[in-house]
Amino acid sequence: MERDFGAGDDIRFTRMGKAGIIxxxxxxxxxxxxxxxxxxxxxxxxxxxxDDAVELVIIKGEGRAFSAGGDLQEIYHSGRAGKPDTGFFADEYRLNAAIANYPKPYVALIDGIVMGGGVGLSCHxxxxxxxxxxxxAMPEVGIGFFPDVGGSHILSRLxxxxxxYLALTGNRIGQGDAIWCGLGTHAVASQDLExxxxxxxxxxxxxxxxxxxCRKVPRDIDDATIHVLSEHFSLGTLKDVVASLKEAADKGDEFAGTTLATMETRSPTSLHVTFREIDLGAMLSIEESMRMEFRILNRMLESHDFYEGIRAAIIEKTKDPKWQPARLEDVTKEMVDAYFDPLGEGELEL
Structure with a gap:
C-alpha cells in the first residue's frame, strides 16, 4: 500500500506488513x-x-546511491539570488533530530553512495x-562548507x-571501515537486501x-595507520594537527604527506570551523548539536567560500576554488568565533 506524503516522484512511501518503507x-x-x-x-x-500497526521504518535508495547529499545547485542559486533557504536546513536538521530520537527501529539500507544530507537520513x-x-564521505570542507546534518554529533563519537580525520579531509571510506569505526551497525551483502x-x-x-x-567484513585501514591517525587527529588544536602531520611528512611518512596534501586543498575557513564543531560535538546532545550547526549554517550561507566551492565543484566544474582567506594562518580566532555566535530570535527550534 503506497502513500503520498507530498514528495511527488522523488520518494515512494509504502506500507508493507509491519514496516513503513521509504x-x-x-x-x-x-x-x-x-x-x-x-x-x-x-x-x-x-x-x-x-500508528501501532507500523513496528519499524526502513529507508533505502534506488540506483547507485542511497543519497549523495543535499541538492546543492538549488541551494547555490537561491543564495546567489540573495534568498538563502535557511528554511530547508531548519526542516532538515529537525528531521535529523527526529530520526535520532525515533521510538521505533529505524533501519537504513545503505547500498551505495552516502554523503552529506544522505548521512543525516541514515546514520542517526x-x-x-x-x-x-x-x-x-562527509566532503563538505572541499566546497567551503562544514559537516552538518548532525555531523558534529555522529563524527565526534567515532x-x-x-x-x-573524516571531517577534515572529506575522504571516502567503504563498508569495512564504516563498520569498524561505528558508522554502520551491520554488514549485509547487497544481494540479500530484498x-x-x-x-x-x-x-x-x-x-x-x-x-x-550479518557478516564479518575486514576493515581497509591497518593497525599502524589507525595508531598514527589517532596520534595526529586527537591533538587539541587544528594548528597542532597540521604541525604534527607536517613533521611526520617531512620525515617521509606517506600517510601524513597524503593527508596534509588533501587538507591543503580544502577551505581554510571550513577546516577551522569544522575542527571546532567536531571537538564541541562530543560534549553535546543531538539537539544541542543541531542548534550549533544551524548557527554555523547561517553564517556559511553569508560567506564567500561556500558559493565559491560549489561554483568550482558543481556549477562550472573548474575544480579551482579561490578560498578567502587562502591560508590556514590567516583565519583568526575571532573569525571562527563568529560562526558559533548565538542567532538571537533566529535560533533553531526543535
Whole structure:
C-alpha cells in the first residue's frame, strides 16, 4: 500500500506488513535531497510513530546511491539570488533530530553512495546496514562548507579520532571501515537486501533478521595507520594537527604527506570551523548539536567560500576554488568565533 506524503516522484512511501518503507527515487540525481523530500519524510515518520500497526521504518535508495547529499545547485542559486533557504536546513536538521530520537527501529539500507544530507537520513537511525557497495564521505570542507546534518554529533563519537580525520579531509571510506569505526551497525551483502526487507516487513523482528544475514567484513585501514591517525587527529588544536602531520611528512611518512596534501586543498575557513564543531560535538546532545550547526549554517550561507566551492565543484566544474582567506594562518580566532555566535530570535527550534 503506497502513500503520498507530498514528495511527488522523488520518494515512494509504502506500507508493507509491519514496516513503513521509504524509498528515495531520484536515482538520476543520486537521490539528492530537496526541501519537498525533507518535509514528506518528516510527515511520514510522524504518522507512523503513532500508528501501532507500523513496528519499524526502513529507508533505502534506488540506483547507485542511497543519497549523495543535499541538492546543492538549488541551494547555490537561491543564495546567489540573495534568498538563502535557511528554511530547508531548519526542516532538515529537525528531521535529523527526529530520526535520532525515533521510538521505533529505524533501519537504513545503505547500498551505495552516502554523503552529506544522505548521512543525516541514515546514520542517526538505530540500525545502519552497510553493503559492499557503500561509499561514505562527509566532503563538505572541499566546497567551503562544514559537516552538518548532525555531523558534529555522529563524527565526534567515532573511535580513535577517526571522525575528526573524516571531517577534515572529506575522504571516502567503504563498508569495512564504516563498520569498524561505528558508522554502520551491520554488514549485509547487497544481494540479500530484498530478502531482508521482506523478512523485516513480515516479522518486525529486526535483530533476528539482521543477525541471520550479518557478516564479518575486514576493515581497509591497518593497525599502524589507525595508531598514527589517532596520534595526529586527537591533538587539541587544528594548528597542532597540521604541525604534527607536517613533521611526520617531512620525515617521509606517506600517510601524513597524503593527508596534509588533501587538507591543503580544502577551505581554510571550513577546516577551522569544522575542527571546532567536531571537538564541541562530543560534549553535546543531538539537539544541542543541531542548534550549533544551524548557527554555523547561517553564517556559511553569508560567506564567500561556500558559493565559491560549489561554483568550482558543481556549477562550472573548474575544480579551482579561490578560498578567502587562502591560508590556514590567516583565519583568526575571532573569525571562527563568529560562526558559533548565538542567532538571537533566529535560533533553531526543535
Amino acid at each position: 524509498t528515495l527515487t531520484r536515482a538520476q540525481a543520486l537521490n539528492a535531497v530537496n526541501h519537498r523530500m525533507i518535509r514528506a519524510i518528516a510527515k511520514a515518520l510522524e504518522e507512523w510513530r503513532d 537511525g538505530s540500525h545502519r546496514v552497510m553493503t559492499e557497495k557503500t561509499v561514505f 573511535v580513535d579520532s577517526y571522525g575528526q 530478502a531482508l526487507t521482506d523478512e523485516l516487513s513480515e516479522t518486525g523482528k529486526v535483530e533476528a533478521a539482521l543477525s541471520r544475514r
